[in-house]
Amino acid sequence: xxxxxxxxxxxxxxxxxxxxxxxxxxxxxxxxxxxxxxxxxxxxxxxxxxxxxxxxxxxxxxxxxxxxxxxxxxxxxxxxxxxxxxxxxxxxxxxxxxxxxxxxxxxxxxx
Numbered sequence: 001x002x003x004x005x006x007x008x009x010x011x012x013x014x015x016x017x018x019x020x021x022x023x024x025x026x027x028x029x030x031x032x033x034x035x036x037x038x039x040x041x042x043x044x045x046x047x048x049x050x051x052x053x054x055x056x057x058x059x060x061x062x063x064x065x066x067x068x069x070x071x072x073x074x075x076x077x078x079x080x081x082x083x084x085x086x087x088x089x090x091x092x093x094x095x096x097x098x099x100x101x102x103x104x105x106x107x108x109x110x111x
Contacts, residue, residue: 036081045074048087060086061093 032042051057055068066072066087075088 041074041084044084048074052087057087059089059092061088064089 033039048057052066052072053068055065057066058064059066059072060075066089071090072087073090073093075085075093077083077085
């Protein structure tokens, strides 16, 4: 333990008093195309945008109207990310993980 403390103290002394410590570099997040929402998705979303902004579209998942100022997503058909089912409330679209089929009962691990 003493060796570790001595090494830590030695490292800490390498900083000048009052010297700002640089923040960690920002990591780039993957763009929409890299996450599977390429030009086809973006074009289809652009086609739906005026209708959603007019308030005349119902959520493809819950059936309730999407208010003109609400955040919305272009929803996929469950289990098939190549097909779209239409605009959805953001909360409806992003809650789909809880609706996925449950795993078969059994052991949590194979020993």
